[in-house]
Amino acid sequence: MAKDVIRQKINDAFLRRALKNFAAAYPVARARAFEGLDFEELRGRISAFKQAGLRDLPELVARFTASAEKAGAMVHLCATPEEANRTIHGIIAAKGADFLVKSKAMTSEEIELNHYLEERGVRCLETDLGEWIIQLAGERPSHMVMPAIHKNREDVAELFSRATGRECPPDIPQLVRVARETLRSGFLAGQVGLSGANVAMADSGAIGIITNEGNGRLVTTLPRTHIALIGVEKIVPSLAEALDVIDILPKNATGQKITSYVSFIKGPTGGEGRELHIVLLDNGRLRLAADPDFSEALKCVKCGACANVCPIYEIVGGHVFGHIYVGGIGLVLTPFFHGFDKAEEILKLCIGCKKCNEVCASKIDIEGLIVDLRDKVRKPVGQKFLFGTLMKNRKLFHAALRAAYLAQKPFQGEGGRIRHLPLILNRETANRSLPPIAEKPFRDIAHEDNSKPKTQNSKREKVLFYSGCLADFVFPEMCRDTVTSLETLGYEMSFPQKQTCCGIPARYSGEMEVARDLARINTDVLLEEEADYVVTICPTCTMSLRHDFPKLLSADPAWREKAERLAAKTFNFSELAARKIPPIPPLSKGGAEGGGISVTYHDACHLKRGCGVYEEPRRVLTELVGAEIREMADCDKCCGFGGSYSIKYPEISREVLKNKMENIAATGARTVAVDCPGCKLQIEGGLEAAGAGIAVEHSATLLARRLGACRT
Structure with a gap:
């Protein structure tokens, strides 16, 4: 992603304010909307039936097609965006129409339908207010649910003035009135209406649409021909599953208990001469549904919650953090729907905080999929050497860190902290100081301590200390405090000298083979010495040993078994320390250093x-x-x-x-x-x-x- 584009978004005062205000208000509204409901139970149920549906997706498509056609609809299964565009244009042309009114449909953005039709003389009118604003601006949505969140009232007033030919003041009630008056004529004149759908039911052939504006019902009932453009992954077995999706969507998307309009459409509506065409879009979905590594991406219900809570989206918005589909799931879907060339840069923008996983309506491991996809994109020149040669070789890697200790000295300020680096690297310390690499890493301290005679206590639980690179070479005193604390609490501590990087930097950079090699090395090292526990003080290392190693080594049963054994006894510092509560009386407030604070x-x-x-x-x-x-x-x-x-x-x-x-x-x-x-x-x-x-x-x-x- 071009740095100037990122800086432009960072410096966009309105965008930053709008996204920050929404990010602050959303969790409160969402919590209120879910009051009295078990979110985990609901999303677990959705995840289960969506995953089962993906395994049977071809059959679901066939069942839905038969049911919808029995109800009087005409169903068109389109393999590609080009085929879907041709099909929709053919339906419109067969009616002798040249004007299409549209309700919100992200799938139409996916296939760039408006551009295709307008090149062929068909005028398209977006009737969702946010989508209309985006259409007038010639942009794409910056959020799946709130497409114009990046526009302020002055922007909208300028767009409306240009579209209507009359001066529109930046007053929200007046702007809404202008939109209502302008769009109303479109509803009445529309010859063909197009909508998306939030869900489709295989047993009945019905589709479900939820909206906050009346445009959805007008577009699907006033024109004599209604086209519904639906991704095949939206198909669920029955009304029961559809109601779960409709239940969770508004709560997770905008913090509403329910949307203003919930509509179910089965067959043509409005009597004789009406037609309902359902265009089912594949665009790689059937192939993706069969992919054991990435199929779960299709469980997405398009609520946009992953963007709502993303700290990166909050800073740069959807025009940077996404392509057509934005937010965390947008990063995952882009390579499959639009190609890896469109995803190469945006996949790197995820910081890996897993906030998206926490709120996902269908329990998709969004962050994990993003990391796995990085393995499939081009890597920067020199990266393979850094990870494949330097980081895999423990002695070489540690020698480089020791050399860096000497190289940093000219840039250290008062107190030893680094405040300025040379040339281009100086931007890394802008508005932030860095701690220096320690003169003596903890592994050296531990080696010296291990050489001294110690009294062994067989009654104590033995703990292997896996420090992680940063703590070892930058914060050795933190490592010493860890050993001191846990030994005082009653554990016997040992530091395996052959431990090396956990592999997360390689994995997050897409170097999966390097990550696997490091997982094997550390698994052997940490299982070589008998111990009750392995403890870390770096949560990333904890996560790596506990969760990533078994996943990385899952293809080999023997390695998987070893990785699972290591995972079972790996804990973070606070988990082991908490097991010893309460060994000592609490200090009173204002007590000695370290307590009463x-x-x-x-x-x-x-x-x-x-x-x-x-x-x-x-x-x-x-x-x-x-x-x-x-x-x-x-x-x-x-x-x-x-x-x-x-x-x-x-x-x-x-x-x-x-x-x-x-x-x-x-x-x-x-x-x-x-x-x-x-x-x-x-x-x-x-x-x-x-x-x-x-x-x-x-x-x-x-x-x-x-x-x-x-x-x-």
């Missing part, structure tokens, strides 16, 4: 959503550290680090970080507690550069201080 807590994306861990860190802080937690707004929203993401897209990363720092400052806490070295690096760098005077500490460090205070 007020903190605000930042949930790391990969800890909460990647590993499902969010209660244990708070228990460690309150019941072991003795801290009072002042919860920040959006405590689980990404800080903008994302590993190499903050280097590849520093402008976006910086804007995400600003949101996080605002929320931190609003709590009044002077310490931010984190459970991720990457989050510490990102947040601490931003706060330090801003002169905020707010400390950022890993829970292991706070606990080590607290336990040290108790011992004294």
Whole structure:
């Protein structure tokens, strides 16, 4: 994605304000809409029947076709966008028509229907207000549900003035009146109407449409010919499944309990001489439904919630974060519907926070699919060397990091932090300072400690410490605090020297074979020594060992079994520490250093959503550290680090970080507690550069201080 386009969107004040306001209001409205309902149970049910439907999709298509034709509709199954466009044009031409009125249909955007028809003399009128605004602007939607969210009233007034030939003031009630008056004549004059559908039922041949504007019903009833353009994945077995989709869609899309209009259409409506043509669009869907790795993308109900909660979408909008379909699922669908050339750049824009997975109406692993798709696009020159040669060779990789310790010295400022890098790299430290690479990594410290005689205690549970690269080479004191804390709590600690990178940087960059090799190396290393647990202080490493290794090595039964054994005993620091609550009495407020403090807590994306861990860190802080937690707004929203993401897209990363720092400052806490070295690096760098005077500490460090205070 061109940097100037990203900067343009970042600097678009209205876009930023509109998206930020919506991002703040949406979770509140959504929570209210789901009150009294079990979202997890509902989306689990939807996921199950959608997945089953994908396995039987050809049969569902055949059943729907037979049922719809029995009800009087004419069904056209079109393999490609070109075939669908030709079919629709043929229907219109057969009626001698040259004017099509349209209700909202994202599938028509997918096949670029308007452009095709207008080239052939058919005028198209979008009657959904947002779609009409976009049509007048000559743009594509920037959101699947709210296509014109990026337009302000001044933009709309200018578009309406140009379209109507009269001055339209930027007053919302007047603009709505202009739209109503202008579109009304279109409804009455429309010769053929076209709609999409939110769901189609195989047993009855009926289709379901939900809208907030009356245009949907007008387009499907006033013209004597109605064309419904529907992706084949929208077909479900019966009304029962359709009602689940209709139930969840408005709640998840806009935070509404129900839309203004819910319509079911079975066969031609309005009496003699009426026609209903149902154009079923394949465009690779049947092939995708049979793909064991990516078929779940077709479970999408097109609610757009993945964009609503995405921190990157909030910064740059849908014209950057998507192609035709936007948001997280848009990144997944684009290569299959429009080709990998259209997806190559946008796939890199996902920061990997998994927020989309958390709200997806059909439990799609959107983030996981995005990461897997990166394996199929072209890689930058030199990337294969970086991951395939440097990172796979532990000794070479660690030697490079040690060399970087010497190279950084000219750029260190007061306190040792790095504030300026040379030439193009300087943008990586803009508005943020970086911690230096440590003179002595933790692995050296651990090696020296292991050489000293130790008293073994067979009654203690043995824990292997997997530190992760960042903590090992940048935050060795954090690693030492981890060992100190867990040993004081009663665990026996060991640091395997042959451990190396968990492979996440390679996997997130699309180098899957390198990631698999690193998974094998670490699996062998961490199973070589008998232990009860493997502990990490980096949630990304936890997620990698616990979830990614079994997936990466699933093709080989022997490796899969080993990876699953490792996964079963891998835990994050806070999980193991929480098992020892309460070994010590809490300090009173205002007590010794490390206890009796007020903190605000930042949930790391990969800890909460990647590993499902969010209660244990708070228990460690309150019941072991003795801290009072002042919860920040959006405590689980990404800080903008994302590993190499903050280097590849520093402008976006910086804007995400600003949101996080605002929320931190609003709590009044002077310490931010984190459970991720990457989050510490990102947040601490931003706060330090801003002169905020707010400390950022890993829970292991706070606990080590607290336990040290108790011992004294």
